[in-house]
Amino acid sequence: MIETKTNQGNGCVPFSPAIAPDAEIEARVHAWLDRMTLAEKVGQMTQLSIDLLGKGPDMYSSYLPFEFDEEMLRKVICDYKVGSILNTPSVTAVPVRK
Secondary structure, three states, rough: OEEEOOOOOOOEEOOOOOOOOHHHHHOOOOEEEEEEOHHHHHHHHHHEHHHEEHHHHHHHHOOOOOEEOOOHHHHHHHHHOOOOEEEEOOOOOOOOOO
């Protein structure tokens, strides 16, 4: 059993991992993490909405039907090492207008 802090109350809640710990896998994971730069680690933890990768008049809107901006796609994957692209078209951030 592993104990973890809970945000409900002062105690710990025991739980069993879904997969038994494997020392070989843990060593491989740590070896990969040791080879990654901080920028690569941040990129892997970044998740973008697919709308940011579409062609459109600005970064907050995409043309319909959706079409990838191949240069932007290359940039976020190759340069920024983004780890995840969320496929939720037409759910974009809207800038605050003053």
